[in-house]
Amino acid sequence: MAERKTKKETASTKDTTAAVTKQAPAKAAIGEQPQKAKEARVGVFICHCGTNIAGSMDINAVQDYAKTIPNVAYVDNYKYMCSMPGQAVIDKAIHENKLTGVVVAACSPRLHEPTFRTATKEGGLNPFKFEMANIREQNSWVHMHDQEGATDKAKDAVRIAVAKASLLEDLFPKSVPVEKAAMVVGAGIAGMQAALDLANAGIKTYLIEKTPTIGGRMSQLDKTFPTLDCSQCILTPKMVDVGRNENIELMTYSEVESVEGYIGNFDVTIRKKARGVLSVGEAEAMGIVGGGCNGCGDCEAVCPVVQPNTFEEGMKPRKAIYIQHPQVVPLLYTIDFESCIKCELCVKICGEKKAIELNKEDEFVKVKVGTAILATGYDIFPVENKTEWGYKRYENVITSLEFERLICASGPTGGHMVRPSDGVAPKRVAFLLCAGSRDNTGNGKPYCSRFCCMYSLKHAHQLIEKMPGVQPYIFYMDIRSFGKMYEEFYYRIQDEGAKFIRGRVSNILEDPGSKNLMVFADDTLLDRPMKLEVDLVVLAAAIQPAADTNRTRKLFGVSCSMDGWLLEAHPKLNPCGTTTAGVFLAGACQAPKDIPDTVASAEGAASAASIPIHVGHVELEPYFAVCIEEKCAGCGMCVNLCPYTALALIEKDGRKVMQVTEAKCKGCGTCGGFCPGGAIWMNHFATPQIIAQIDAFLLGGEQ
Amino acid sequence: MARIKGYPEALEAKLRDRYVYGEDTNGKFTETVEKISMSIPHMCYQCGTCTASCPSAPRSSYRIRKFVRRVALGLETEALTDPDLWLCTTCYSCTDRCPRDIAPTDVIMAMRNLAFKRDIIPVNFLKTVQAIYTTGHGVPNNDVNRAARVKLGMDADPPTTHTYKEFIPGIQKILDYYKLKANADRIVKEREG
Ligand SMILES: Cc1cc2nc3c(=O)[nH]c(=O)nc-3n(C[C@H](O)[C@H](O)[C@H](O)COP(=O)(O)OP(=O)(O)OC[C@H]3O[C@@H](n4cnc5c(N)ncnc54)[C@H](O)[C@@H]3O)c2cc1C
Ligand code: SF4
Ligand code: SF4
Numbered sequence: 001m002a003e004r005k006t007k008k009e010t011a012s013t014k015d016t017t018a019a020v021t022k023q024a025p026a027k028a029a030i031g032e033q034p035q036k037a038k039e040a041r042v043g044v045f046i047c048h049c050g051t052n053i054a055g056s057m058d059i060n061a062v063q064d065y066a067k068t069i070p071n072v073a074y075v076d077n078y079k080y081m082c083s084m085p086g087q088a089v090i091d092k093a094i095h096e097n098k099l100t101g102v103v104v105a106a107c108s109p110r111l112h113e114p115t116f117r118t119a120t121k122e123g124g125l126n127p128f129k130f131e132m133a134n135i136r137e138q139n140s141w142v143h144m145h146d147q148e149g150a151t152d153k154a155k156d157a158v159r160i161a162v163a164k165a166s167l168l169e170d171l172f173p174k175s176v177p178v179e180k181a182a183m184v185v186g187a188g189i190a191g192m193q194a195a196l197d198l199a200n201a202g203i204k205t206y207l208i209e210k211t212p213t214i215g216g217r218m219s220q221l222d223k224t225f226p227t228l229d230c231s232q233c234i235l236t237p238k239m240v241d242v243g244r245n246e247n248i249e250l251m252t253y254s255e256v257e258s259v260e261g262y263i264g265n266f267d268v269t270i271r272k273k274a275r276g277v278l279s280v281g282e283a284e285a286m287g288i289v290g291g292g293c294n295g296c297g298d299c300e301a302v303c304p305v306v307q308p309n310t311f312e313e314g315m316k317p318r319k320a321i322y323i324q325h326p327q328v329v330p331l332l333y334t335i336d337f338e339s340c341i342k343c344e345l346c347v348k349i350c351g352e353k354k355a356i357e358l359n360k361e362d363e364f365v366k367v368k369v370g371t372a373i374l375a376t377g378y379d380i381f382p383v384e385n386k387t388e389w390g391y392k393r394y395e396n397v398i399t400s401l402e403f404e405r406l407i408c409a410s411g412p413t414g415g416h417m418v419r420p421s422d423g424v425a426p427k428r429v430a431f432l433l434c435a436g437s438r439d440n441t442g443n444g445k446p447y448c449s450r451f452c453c454m455y456s457l458k459h460a461h462q463l464i465e466k467m468p469g470v471q472p473y474i475f476y477m478d479i480r481s482f483g484k485m486y487e488e489f490y491y492r493i494q495d496e497g498a499k500f501i502r503g504r505v506s507n508i509l510e511d512p513g514s515k516n517l518m519v520f521a522d523d524t525l526l527d528r529p530m531k532l533e534v535d536l537v538v539l540a541a542a543i544q545p546a547a548d549t550n551r552t553r554k555l556f557g558v559s560c561s562m563d564g565w566l567l568e569a570h571p572k573l574n575p576c577g578t579t580t581a582g583v584f585l586a587g588a589c590q591a592p593k594d595i596p597d598t599v600a601s602a603e604g605a606a607s608a609a610s611i612p613i614h615v616g617h618v619e620l621e622p623y624f625a626v627c628i629e630e631k632c633a634g635c636g637m638c639v640n641l642c643p644y645t646a647l648a649l650i651e652k653d654g655r656k657v658m659q660v661t662e663a664k665c666k667g668c669g670t671c672g673g674f675c676p677g678g679a680i681w682m683n684h685f686a687t688p689q690i691i692a693q694i695d696a697f698l699l700g701g702e703q
Numbered sequence: 704m705a706r707i708k709g710y711p712e713a714l715e716a717k718l719r720d721r722y723v724y725g726e727d728t729n730g731k732f733t734e735t736v737e738k739i740s741m742s743i744p745h746m747c748y749q750c751g752t753c754t755a756s757c758p759s760a761p762r763s764s765y766r767i768r769k770f771v772r773r774v775a776l777g778l779e780t781e782a783l784t785d786p787d788l789w790l791c792t793t794c795y796s797c798t799d800r801c802p803r804d805i806a807p808t809d810v811i812m813a814m815r816n817l818a819f820k821r822d823i824i825p826v827n828f829l830k831t832v833q834a835i836y837t838t839g840h841g842v843p844n845n846d847v848n849r850a851a852r853v854k855l856g857m858d859a860d861p862p863t864t865h866t867y868k869e870f871i872p873g874i875q876k877i878l879d880y881y882k883l884k885a886n887a888d889r890i891v892k893e894r895e896g
Binding site for chain 2: 477
């Protein structure tokens with residue numbers, strides 16, 4: 001009982017922001033466990049899952065066996081344990097048999113743990129007195145052709161689960177308050193849409209964008225498939241809305257520096273990169289009346305330093321003080337300090353507005369938010385790595401993004417589609433689909449980049465429409481036109497005269513004189529190799545996660561899949577969530593997505609991120625570590641091991657002991673497994689419970 | 704009858720049954736070729752990068768992509784009896800570029816091995832075997848080459864079995880062990896008498 005007292009003390013010294021502890025969970029001393037196990041009365045419920053389970057094993061044999069396991073007071077089976085009648089079986093059995101614990105042998109905790117916890121609770125027990133035995137995913141599905149083996153394995157699984165259920169304890173979830181603010185990282189169409197939705201739902205939203213303007217890739221596009229509306233025309237109203245919305249605090253030219261805390265209470269530090277130019281608001285705050293940047297551009301005219309404009313894919317120059325394009329939001333110049341020579345010509349011409357500060361340094365701002373959305377988008381795969389197509393070696397081989405800028409009226413050529421080598425309009429243009437996508441060589445991306453088919457069709461259309469007589473050739477393996485009105489769009493472009501050649505281009509050679517290109521492919525439908533001379537080649541290059549994605553995701557504790565895209569909590573049922581509570585994903589940072597899918601996912605993420613904020617508090621699984629203070633030697637070695645910085649050493653009664661911030665602890669068990677003195681108790685995965693499971697397995701129940 | 708010379712025969716050939724029947728396919732063949740070639744032709748998605756890379760394709764009826772397809776489907780007889788099987792130069796251009804990381808060249812080599820087991824092989828390949836057996840070279844040196852070498856300031860013969868003839872028996876031992884020479888002689892004799 002001594003320990004119980006200690007636990008209460010621990011609870012009362014807790015960080016007060018962290019929680020409203022309903023009741024300190026009662027925990028028996030380790031010595032009491034066998035005693036407790038003797039009193040246990042466990043009910044075992046075996047699910048058929050239709051034929052999913054019952055088709056591969058002998059349910060009756062498992063049931064008969066379960067009756068012989070120590071502590072088992074009741075056994076039953078049902079066709080669908082998760083159905084309402086199935087749950088009623090559990091509820092009734094608990095009452096009638098005075099059960100102290102419940103084991104359901106069925107699918108996975110991920111699927112139905114919440115269901116059966118609720119059923120356990122309905123029966124009058126603490127919901128954490130429930131344990132699941134997985135006899136479907138890890139058994140019947142993989143041992144479909146081994147009835148006997150599957151039955152034996154199910155017996156083992158049930159025996160092990162009963163051993164744990166006999167020792168389970170009442171636990172009480174913690175409730176933590178949620179900050180009524182959210183953060184969105186990345187202000188492409190995904191981030192903008194998510195921020196607008198959150199803001200319109202009355203939530204203060206910080207929108208963090210690393211470049212000087214919002215808009216992302218979509219602002220680089222000319223038209224958008226399949227409706228062909230002008231990209232900027234549909235995007236700029238949203239950009240202006242973002243800039244004006246009172247609930248959105250826009251931080252451009254900024255990056256997330258560090259993140260601390262947990263769902264409901266993230267403390268985020270943002271690095272505002274030195275921009276060297278004051279906004280009107282900032283100038284006012286500094287007492288410069290009528291000052292700050294009004295976007296007049298006088299500075300740009302006098303700046304002597306010329307650099308490539310990345311927004312124009314390097315095809316247009318900009319100055320060291322610049323805006324990327326006329327529609328930027330915010331309309332605010334930025335100094336590229338890497339190339340600025342501090343000649344001060346801009347400072348002079350800006351004059352009384354006093355907007356320019358040449359000695360600016362990065363600033364750090366701290367904000368607190370309840371939830372966060374990552375919307376960091378994508379970059380283009382460096383397609384020059386596929387040397388056979390000659391990108392960056394042959395002048396007239398360009399990427400599709402360069403094509404977008406060249407055909408765009410506000411682009412470097414004013415919308416005149418010309419080829420780079422001689423500024424002449426091309427007559428024959430080859431489009432190479434899957435340029436680096438669907439490639440398993442290691443030099444390329446194994447996945448489909450998803451929008452290249454559709455935008456290449458769009459590009460063919462734009463050529464035919466703008467430049468009568470031009471012949472587009474589309475080299476494809478499959479045309480993936482899966483969306484609403486997409487197949488119809490494919491039909492239309494074929495009807496307009498684009499030529500489709502089913503074959504992947506093996507290599508390209510350049511005629512050094514004319515700079516024309518020889519494209520080699522196999523017309524697989526004719527079964528004949530072909531050599532086609534064209535004036536321009538457009539590579540529909542694969543895409544990959546944006547450059548800084550890896551650093552950013554780690555700050556938020558988000559995982560990524562093998563190919564680097566951010567990992568959703570469940571690919572079908574929770575595509576916007578992540579395994580870190582309170583952090584969500586929007587747009588192409590999760591996987592290649594076109595604009596309709598991006599916007600849909602952004603709205604999904606915004607909705608999911610607003611739920612904890614509207615509820616005002618979140619319940620955390622009570623799986624946290626607990627320090628058994630009598631045993632803790634205060635060595636502090638666990639503190640640095642914790643991946644979630646949930647542990648600290650504190651002074652108590654004149655000695656050092658470890659303290660857990662329960663809301664931060666994910667119950668991963670790293671500290672519990674390590675502590676040399678056995679002073680850390682992992683709720684729900686406690687050492688005696690796990691030892692009992694191992695014993696049950698190894699000793700076959702003959703303890 | 705013969706209104707246009709060769710027409711009825713050509714038409715007859717065109718009107719032949721061209722279905723692929725279930726019994727034409729042999730799943731074991733795919734497996735065997737994969738084992739010998741240590742490659743994965745069943746993963747081919749028929750993009751044609753191989754045929755487009757192939758120096759043989761534009762100069763002949765040889766289509767590497769089609770051979771990979773036949774392996775994937777298990778069309779053993781069709782693949783092994785097609786004389787085009789012997790038109791690969793083993794340059795490995797296709798292997799360099801295949802986006803599915805298949806080695807079509809090695810797939811061809813595997814099928815040549817299987818064909819040879821059935822005595823399917825062009826005579827010129829066998830003559831190469833005979834040349835190696837007697838000289839250690841598939842393409843032995845000749846007088847024109849010798850003169851050119853001397854003119855360029857080199858020895859008339861390269862420092863191979865041409866110069867070191869004592870190594871030829873070693874090569875013969877290897878070829879004999881695999882009965883390559885004996886089989887070559889036998890087949891050449893059968894064909895050329
Ligand atoms: C050539 C081409 C043509 C296309 N045409 C069409 C079309 O016609 N129709 C269509 O539906 N789709 C089209 N697309 C697809 C479209 O571009 C994407 O669907 C869309 O841009 C995805 O939006 P996003 O916001 O998820 O990502 P992005 O547009 O990439 O935006 C991400 C934003 O996050 C910022 N960011 C990145 N990392 C960080 C960080 N660590 N911290 C802070 N900010 C960060 C970036 O600067 C950027 O502003 C095309 C794509 C290409 C390449
Ligand atoms: S290049 Fe590879 S994937 Fe493409 S057709 Fe040839 S073998 Fe198949
Ligand atoms: S290795 Fe053979 S099949 Fe492949 S490209 Fe060369 S000649 Fe053609």
